[in-house]
Amino acid sequence: MAAEFIPEAEPLHPRDNYLNVRYGVGSWLLTRDHKRIALLYLASITFFFFLGGLFALLIRLELLTPGGDLVQSETYNKLFTMHGVVMIFFFLIPSIPAVLGNFLIPMMIGAKDLAFPRLNLLSWYIYIVGAAFTMWAVVHGGVDTGWTFYTPLSTAAANGHVVATAVGIFITGFSSILTGLNFIVTIHTMRAPGLTWFRLPLFVWSHYATSLIMVLGTPVIAVTLLMVGVERIFHLGLFDPALGGDPVLFQHLFWFYSHPAVYIMILPAMGVISEVVTTFSRKNIFGYRFVAFASVAIAVLGFLVWGHHMFVSGQSVYAGMIFSLLSFLVAIPSAIKVFNWTATMYRGSISWRTPMLYAFGFIGLFTIGGLTGLFLATLGVDVHVHDTYFIVAHFHYIMVGGAIMGYLGGMHYWWPKISGKMYPEGWARFAALIVFIGFNLTFFPQFVLGYLGMPRRYHAYPPEFQVLNVMSTAGASVLGVGYVIPMIYFAWSMRYGKNAPANPWRSTGLEWQTTSPPPTENFPVPPVVTSEPYVYATESEVVG
Amino acid sequence: MRPDLPLFPSQASAMAPHVDALYFYLLAVSAFFSLLIAILVIFFAIKFRRRSEDEVPVGNEGSLKLELAWTVIPLLITMTFFVWGAKLYFRMNRPPNDATQIFIVGKQWMWKLQHQDGQREINELHVPVGTPVRLTMTSEDVIHSFFIPAFRMKMDVIPGRYTQQWFRATTPGDFHIFCSQYCGTKHSAMIGTVHVMEPTAFQAWLSGGSGSESLASAGSKLFQQHACNTCHRNDSQARGPNLEGLFGKPVQLQNGQTVTADEQYIRESILMPSAKMVAGYQPIMPTFQGLISEEGILQLVAYIRSLSPSPGSAAAPSPGGMAPPVKNSSPEREAPK
Incomplete structure (x- = not known):
């Protein structure tokens, strides 16, 4: 994206920037700067990522042997419940939008901040209050319903702090809604002069689609969890058949949000990949409009496929068929994106820097995750693999292989902008490789386990499944190491890293046209946009 | 001891080979596209690797033909998954009458x-x-x-x-x-x-069993025990619908709708009698919610089912006595496709 403002030369020591403009705890906790709020989120979600990871590690250690010998079954059930709750609601959903989206959307559209800076800060506080409720539940004995809170287990049978956990998620939902609202208004009203919709970076398009889901879907989960809480306390008979309720109704309501929520997690990562692939191929994206509209198509179709979680819940055969058909349709926009990213690389100038390594990993793993999703959309096969390790493997390929790979790729890509420092390239490439190997070793054997029939959420399992479980646990330890290394060198680089130039990747993105780290107002002179995004070749070489 | 490492589950039902065939088809298509993408990414990453810091490649022009190709071809392939999977699902959910x-x-x-x-x-x-x-x-x-x-x-x-x-x-x-x-x-x-x-x-x-009585016979006893027979009877004194020959037949309801008298309907009528009132009867039946266990209800359902000598419902009516053991004499069903 060509902009009028291009700094002439790098100052050796950056002047005032958003990091050094003010110091002290108050300057952070009361900030209205979207960049500082992004860092507040970064610190919080990093904590939850490692907490959720710790639960995962304990789960994998338990599954090292067939007998339930490390922890008791009650504890095991709490571990996988808290792993799911923490990773989904307190890490994955806020991860890319609240950190990278918050930091970058105003910069990518040439704005000083989001449309509602105070609301943005409020979102973070709401998130923290919600997290506090859920953490209270964890500390006071946990909850053992599974992150899915299926009724009547959650309303009538489960032990533990179901209500506190649900209240935490309910509250955190408002943080999501407000963030989505803020993004939508910002993207509509605060674009720089000349920045038309089809000149927007694809990162912005994917966050726009994500925001739509956040605003439209989150209220449904909020109401659903409220119903669970109310039923548990007052025995209203909404879901419990003993009181005249319908237990399957809960599943409809829950998945009406929670399936689109999968797209809240993956769409922003797709946005990151579009930015990384173009920058490190020095090419404009292949099929810009197809990639942009694919995001919107995913957001819209994503609301129509919830019934594919219920193929064996006794719903009508014909309802199953409709949901199966719609689920295949939602796969197509994802396939379009993968093909376009691959085509973008054709005859590019491809750099093997760390963000691009994560993009390679993302494309491969997301492809496997997406294709195995087709197995689950296929009715006759889903009956067998439903609720087995096959589905555990599938969604971890999307959530970990896709969303977290995208998040890490994005963190490396924008780290120079965020911190003003370069991360150590050698270590970063090494960690990316470790993550890729560890990930596949952890989750690939689970596809095999699932088709063999090992059900998910099993504390103990028949001995013939042990070898594959040992492989998975070994992989999880490697993956854990792969996640710790970047935390160390990111922290190290804050103090010892080389100063980052404004645009170390020679990207055309507007966020790279200001200093690293940027000043509080982002651009000393408001930029004017005069062309499409991702124009690397000279004008004469680009057609269309 | 050599570790036990099964990679594929045993096939022990008529449906299993059909599910596995579809699974292998999905696996083949997935492997093809995964490898295609992986090979292209690796090939492009090596072949077009950056050779100098200053090189700038020519821009992409996009291609409507390619976009259409990689929209339509995957769509057509997924439709084959859909049709095949739906056919199997349909068969899985339609038990044969002689089961x-x-x-x-x-x-x-x-x-x-x-x-x-x-x-x-x-x-x-x-x-x-x-x-x-x-x-x-x-x-x-x-x-x-x-x-x-x-x-x-x-x-x-x-x-x-x-x-x-x-x-x-x-x-x-x-x-x-x-x-x-x-x-x-x-x-x-x-x-x-x-x-x-x-x-x-x-x-x-x-x-070799311990001479346990059949479900229908146990249900018949429950039917007497709970005095169901005082209302559900086959004469002019009946205050409830006659249940003989009812199972599997359509029932005209008061609100004009028609339902089929299947297991689900009978269960509901025992537990929530006024939920679906039969046309021509008063809502006088008390609920048996909490009075009969799920197993008892299943026995009652089996009994009521046994009052309808329909093809496939194996137990013939045998009032008061033991139903004859049910042996499946009908020819084996065709394996589902």
């Missing part, structure tokens, strides 16, 4: 199973090779799911309603039964074994 009935009640954390002739089992299921078996299932507490991997068969077991699934075992042997819907503390202990037996061995097992 033997087995009733299952799930509870935290065990499976209680009962054969038509009355044999009860807990966490074990004996079935003969070659006979279609239809499972009618419900739960006493939370949602469970009855899963036999070797049969590629699974269905949720839901409190407050009946769900159904069927299979035809093809290979003698012992196979896992798992509960696959998370159901609380001892979820992973809610497991069992299905013993698939040769028909003769199965007969021997059946007759």
